[in-house]
Structure formats: C-alpha cells, structure tokens
Amino acid sequence: LEAGEVDQVYTLVEPLHPADIADLFEAVDADERLALSRAISDLMGGEVFAELNDHVREGLVDELSAEDIADLAEEMETDDAVALIEDLDEDEQQAVLAEMEPEDRAAIVSALSYPEETAGRLMSREVIAVGEHMSVGDLIDFLRDDRELATEFWEVFIVDARHHPVGTCQLSWILRAPRHVPLTDVMKRDQTLIPVTMDQEEVALRFQKYALISAAVVDESGRLVGQITVDDVVHIIQEEAGEDALALSGAGDGDINEPLHMTIRSRMWWLFINLGTAILASSVVAAFEQTIAKLVTLAVIMPIISGMGGNAATQTMAVTVRALATNQLTSSNTWRMIMREWWIASANGLGLGMLMAATCQLIYHDWWLSLVVVLAMVLNSLNAGLSGVLIPLGLDKLKIDPAVVSTVFVTTMTDTLGFFFFLGLASALLM
C-alpha cells in the first residue's frame, strides 16, 4: 500500500471520517506513519489529530514545526488543543503558543493553569451565555447575527449580571416557544454546575448520573467560565471504566501503541513486586519443609488451596473496586457489602471444600488428610473473601487508588495464609 503510490493512498483515504483516518494511523506500523502523514498532509487537520492515540500523535507531532502545531491547535476546540499542547515539553509549548493568535493563546494558557485531569482542562471556553432579560425572539436574533459563536452547542446558559448561571435552556425548548416568551420562563433553574477544579472522573459520573448533554463550568466565585459537552466525557467514561481490568492486572494503561520499552518497564516493575510477595509466600512453604518431606502429597494439593483462594479473592476484589469506582459503595452500605462477601465466602468455601475433600478421599483414602483439606479451604475462602473486600475499602479510605494496589496485598494474603492454613493444619493433625 505504501510503496510510493502517494496518489492512490490519497484517493483511498480522502472520503474517510477524521476518526477513521486516526484509526488508520494506529493500524499501520510505527515506521510507516510518517510516510502516510506526508502522503495525505492536507487531510491531516485538527480533527484527525484530536482523534489520534497519545503515543501515535506524539510521534507525528515531533516531526512538525512549532508553526504547524500552532495552526493545528487553532483549528481545534480548546479542549483538544490543550490535549495536543500539554504533552509537549516546556520550550516547545512556549514556541507553539508564541505562534498562535492572542485570543486562542489566552484560552490555552488559562486551560493549562488548571491541574491535569480536571474540568478546567476538559471544558471548552466557547459557550453561549445570555442575560436573563432576553426573550426567545431576542435570543434567536442574537444567534442569527453573531458570527463569532461556538461552533457546536446544545444548550444555552442564562446568566445574571455577575455572570453567574441562573438556568439552562435546551435548544429544543427555544425552538418550540413563541418569540415573545421571556427566557426565564423557558429555562430550567435546576442545573448541575461543574466546578472548574473537579476531577474528570467525577465529571464523568455526574454526566452519567444526570444524563447530561452539556453542563456549565463555574470558577471559585461561581462565574460561568466554560462548558463541557457529553462527547468529551464519553471517552473518559470509557477509559476510566476500562482501566480497572488493566490496573488490577498491573498492565499499566494497557495502551497497545505505547513504545515497547515503556511497556516492558511498567510491567516488569509490577512483576518484580509480585515476585517479592511470591517469595514471602514460599518462605511459609520453606518453614514446613520437614512436613512436606514426610508427606509429599502435601506439595501436590498445596497449589490447589492457594489457587482457589486467589480466584475467590480476585472475584470479590473486582466487584469491590468496580462498586467503589461507580460510587455504588458508600459508607451506608459498606457493612452490608462486607457481610454479603462473608456469606458468599462461607458458602463457596464449604461447598468446594467438601467437594475437594471427597476427591482427596477417593484418591488417598486418608480421612485426616481430607479433614485438613476441607478446613484449609473454608479458612482460605473466608480469608480471600474478606481480604478481597476489606483491602480495596481500606485503600480507598486512605485515598490510594484501590484498582492499582489491591492485587498485590490480596495475593499476598491468599498465598501466604493459604499455604499456612494448609501446611499448618497438616503438621498439627497428620504428623
């Protein structure tokens, strides 16, 4: 495809949606991306760059001059331009900003002044805000006349003299009302305001909970400073929700476009920590070496007990982390959740423990061994269930992200105690 046939590539790519062009860049090999971007350089507008994966975009942006980047940023909405510029290093940022129109530059500088991953970075400054005195007809005339307005908006915000939002109007309400009706009769006073410093995860939960299409962003003094629209929130919802599976497994952000050495480093770091916990668990086994030497069968059954504990804990942990991330687990139902997991652990430990004991009895014909198996399974199941719920809850209380850290602690608990229960009971009852 890439073999010098620039025109052909261009003809193929031209009819595509910017989001599809961005996907195309992610699909081709890293060393072909530059050639592709040159072949279709005049299709590479702000919209395509806004849709690109961070790592892919960085690779392309490195090849551009500050002036080119500034041109791209000016085509974009504030929030996308900020995403483009925030990844550059300090010098490049200054060079790019110097090339921009004063107005756009001011908007971006002000956005960059808010912490990363907050509403301030996410919002677009282009927002339709009108005074309370206007009628529906006045608003329509205003919208028709003024050419310098936001390109995309779904709601109009009504503000008072101090620029504080007092109500929101869906465009459909305006279209359906007669011209003479005052806006204050059409608008909804009850609105969800987003403080400019709110974390983007919290913003996403608000949008989801109240089914918002757009929302007004206000600064510390309550003044309207921008709006966030749902299309900017949708990918945050998706990322934050999908992060759990990746974080619980220690796979970092799981971006398949991340440079290889970064992925190796982050994954190896996680495996290194887990190696530590595995060595800790195996030191428990080492303490019972004499017991195992007398009955090697223990070494055969041992991984089953710790493995079941690990699986049960992972289930509980995934549910707890998810419930915390979606604000379903609050102080009012924490106790119910813990009791719930206690019952599940008891039922599963007893059921599977008895099944496992029966299997052992069939193979080894040793009642005492079977008793050790069922006791160890029940104890480790309770240990797994309670670790799986209490450790994420504790981390959350300490303001540590439970998705990222829980697995290490929970695995340590189930492996170490799993071996200890089984080998300890065996040395007490069988030797």
Add this chain to the structure above:
Amino acid sequence: LEAGEVDQVYTLVEPLHPADIADLFEAVDADERLALSRAISDLMGGEVFAELNDHVREGLVDELSAEDIADLAEEMETDDAVALIEDLDEDEQQAVLAEMEPEDRAAIVSALSYPEETAGRLMSREVIAVGEHMSVGDLIDFLRDDRELATEFWEVFIVDARHHPVGTCQLSWILRAPRHVPLTDVMKRDQTLIPVTMDQEEVALRFQKYALISAAVVDESGRLVGQITVDDVVHIIQEEAGEDALALSGAGDGDINEPLHMTIRSRMWWLFINLGTAILASSVVAAFEQTIAKLVTLAVIMPIISGMGGNAATQTMAVTVRALATNQLTSSNTWRMIMREWWIASANGLGLGMLMAATCQLIYHDWWLSLVVVLAMVLNSLNAGLSGVLIPLGLDKLKIDPAVVSTVFVTTMTDTLGFFFFLGLASALLM
C-alpha cells in the same frame, strides 16, 4: 430514619433529583425499600424507576399492580418503559400491556419484537423527522405548533418521500440560519445510521468514535424508525467497559444488588471450573512426586514459577481483551501485537529469571538449581505472554466473548506448563 416518621422522610426526599432518589433505594437495606417507597409513593414516578438498579426495581415492581406498572410505563420514554417491562414474566407483560394506551402499547410491543441488547430495544420512537422540501422557517413553525412531539431532541432528521433519512440538522444550525433557507442547505448529508438490529455494544462504539449526540435508527428497508440519544448510550459504554474486569475474574456482572443466592451460584460455578484446572495442574506435580521427595526445596520454589507466569499472563490477557473490546485490535495489527507480547515476555522472563536465579544461588548455593530456575522462568514467561495474547484472539475469532472464557484457559496453560517446565527440568538436570 424509617421508624414511622413518614412525613419527615418525605420532606427529606422531596427536593432530590430522581437519580438521587434511585441511589437512596440502592443504599438502604432490601427490607426497608418497600416501606420507603410507600412513604414517598407520589414521588415514585417513571423517572425514579428508570434510574433504579434492575434487581432493586424488580423487588419494588413485584409489589405493584399491572395498572400501576402501566401508569409508570406511560410516563417513561419508550426505551425506559421497555427496560421495565422486558423483565416481567409473560403473563404480567400481557396484563401490563392491556392496561396501556393503544399508542404506547404498540410502541412497546414493537420494541419487544427486537432481540435484547440491540438498537431496537434502545431507541426511542419519538423522533423529529421532516420532509426535504421544508425551509428553516417552516420547521420552526412546525415545532411551535405541534404539541405531540418528542419531549427531548437534539437533532432533526430530514427524510425523503420513502421516509429514508437523507440528512441531519443540529438544532443550533437551525437557530442560526435565516428563516428562508431550505433545510437541505443547512443539514449534513454525511450521517451515521444505526441499523435496528445492531448490537448495543457496537452502537456505543459508534457514538464514541464519531462523538454523536443522537443518531437515526433505520429498519432493514432503510426507513427511519427511531433515534438513539447519547444519554442512553453512556451507561452502556460504562457497563461494557467495566465488564472486562468482572468477566476476567469470573465475578458475573458484579452487581452488588443481585440477590445473594444468585451471586453465590454464579461465582461458585466459576470457582468449580477453576478447581478442575487446578486439579489438572496438580496432577503434573503428582507425576513428579519422586523428584520432590528427593529435593523438597522444589516444592518451595514451584509456586513462585507458576505464580509469576500467572501474573504475566493476566497482564497480557487484560490488554488483549481491552484492545479487542475497543476495536483497537484488528486483523491488520494482530501480528504486531503478538510480536510485541513476545518481546515483552522475553525481556521480563530473562530479567526476573536471572534475579530469581541469583536469589536461589544466595540461599541454596546450587548452580544447577539456579540454572533450572532461570530456564523455567524464561520458558514460562514466553508461555504466559503467548497464551495471554493468542487465547483471547482465538476465542474472539470463534465468536466467544474472550473476557468471559480466557482466564480459565490461560490459567491452565501457565499453571500446568509452569509446573511441568520447572519440575521436568529439575528431574532432568538435578537427579
């Protein structure tokens, strides 16, 4: 709170948003929900029911007559009413439908005729569709006059004489255009149409990719039959993305409001299957009982090798499942992904294997044992990396949801082969 003080409860709950009232029901104990719903019965409108968790809603709906349910369903938008009614059993569905107005009944019967989790169930039938001949002014007059329109809409769909959509108009474009301009000059012809049978997960990905606010739903013949708005899609994006962590851990849908016996059943079933794979892996250990009897240290190191393999495989699997779910992994980059994981596995296996061998050498002063450890770690790391990427890919090719089934196969591979590599090498090189 619940001790008979009905008026006080009512006063507290009254100012809340329906979504917050729904949250309140999820937070209180199951046996208090009925009392609460009685205390605030006239606040329990369709909007609150639409926001309730499935299991909580079922508990409340069981106490209502068919007539009450029909009243609730009539207050709701079609998609929410369908969600309420689809969970009832056949008899109750008929009874409720019989109580409804013919028009609402027809809409719901038609929605129920589409398979679950498709666009047909998700869409609302209330949609603004106008002919191509209209001007902006005609449309505004039409919207002002007709009282029976959809309550919420963000875009207007332009249809031809056969009711096929030919373009979409954002309301802001209409508000900003002069009255005499024909709609065909304002509308965008390029639109994302959703077939009525499309899976809801695919619908969510479309909305996300093209940053849609609403989209036209068309039937097999291309006729416009409804619209889907982004607020209905947002919770699907959230659920589908969050499902991975739960599915990979075998925790079902992870709903903390699910009745206890259902949760125990689904989780035990998963643990039971995993017990089978654990027994399989331990049969490998049993085959080497003689080797372990000669060198009990092997039983101490064994869980470290299989554990590291398990962790590495979980990382790779989480990344692969996520990339598949978000359509980032397609046939064009499959090979790159596999090679990528091969390199990561080699680097991690070699790095951590040498570290582990050095630790063994320090403790046991046995060069041959250390060699066995590093070889087993490298082999199992490659095994883990390749299983973690190839098994989900294979399941996906077979149209089996990789998130749900991968873990069982991958764990079997890393445990069974992990034990085999380590104990096999030990019996070959050390005995």
